[in-house]
Amino acid sequence: MEENISDGDLVLEFQSGNKKALNQLVxxxxxxxxxxxxxxxxxxxxAKDIAQDSWSVIIKKIDTLKKAENFGSWALRIVYNNSMDxxxxxxxxxxxxxxIKYEQETVDVEHDWDANTEIKLRLLQVFKRLPQHQxxxxxxxxxxxxxxxxxxxxxxxxxxTTKSRLFHGREKLKQLLKQYNYEK
Incomplete structure (x- = not known):
């Protein structure tokens, strides 16, 4: 098969049953x-796995491609979608x-009934009031x-952003703990 055949011609050849055209497209x-x-x-x-998976989709759907000359943009959209997925x-x-880690840590703290249980539970209650990202x-x-x-x-x-979330999370914890102690 010639190297200078256009994508559109290769697609049309493959759609007509010429399996060698697919090899050239690949x-x-x-x-x-x-x-x-x-x-x-x-x-x-x-990335290699995504490209391979994209070829599977392309081969399955190539018969639906109406404008063979648009193969490149159509196929790259499939690669993009697979990457985003x-x-x-x-x-x-x-x-x-x-x-899962959070839930496990919560269970560990809630079931550790030593002398500091009340402090741990109070801290956990206050901690849960922080935004999730903090x-x-x-x-x-x-x-x-x-x-x-x-x-x-x-x-x-x-x-x-990490520093900011850590800083603001600590500050919010301080405020919440003061407020919690004041309410008690």
């Missing part, structure tokens, strides 16, 4: 798909892991011993 586009996916997900192995799934999984940063910093940089990488936020 040669011309696979690297671009990997690069596009990597640009979005920042993980080379995941992976990013969103990964974020949901990360939030789920954080929630709770997560404070937990990772103080309970898990993460550095500011590790927290920023884990939560996919800047170090400055």
């Amino acid at each position: 040669k011309q586009w696979h690297k671009t798909f990997c690069e596009k996916a990597y640009w979005l997900v920042k993980d080379a192995d995941v 992976w990013i969103n799934k990964n974020k949901r999984a990360q939030k789920h892991i954080e929630q 709770q997560v940063v404070i937990k990772l910093f103080y309970t898990e011993g993460y550095s500011l940089k590790e927290i920023s990488n884990t939560l996919n936020i800047s170090v400055g």
Whole structure:
């Protein structure tokens, strides 16, 4: 098969039953798909998987492509959508892991009935009144011993945002504890 055949012609040939046309499309586009996916997900192995999965979708749906000359933009949209699906799934999984850790820590604190139980419960009640994003940063910093940089990488936020959330979370805790002690 010639190297200078247009994407549109290759698509039309494949739609007509020429399976070799697909091989040429893969040669011309696979690297671009990997690069596009990597640009979005920042993980080379995941990007390769996304590109491969995108080819599966492309092969299944190529017969629905009405304008064969639009193959490049159509296929890149599939790669983009698959990349965004992976990013969103990964974020949901990360939030789920954080929630499980949070619930486990809460159970551990609530069932540790030593001399400091009342203080722990009071602190836990006040802590639960913080915004979720501040709770997560404070937990990772103080309970898990993460550095500011590790927290920023884990939560996919800047170090400055991490510092800000930690600072404002501590300040809010101080205010809430004063208020809680005043109410008692």
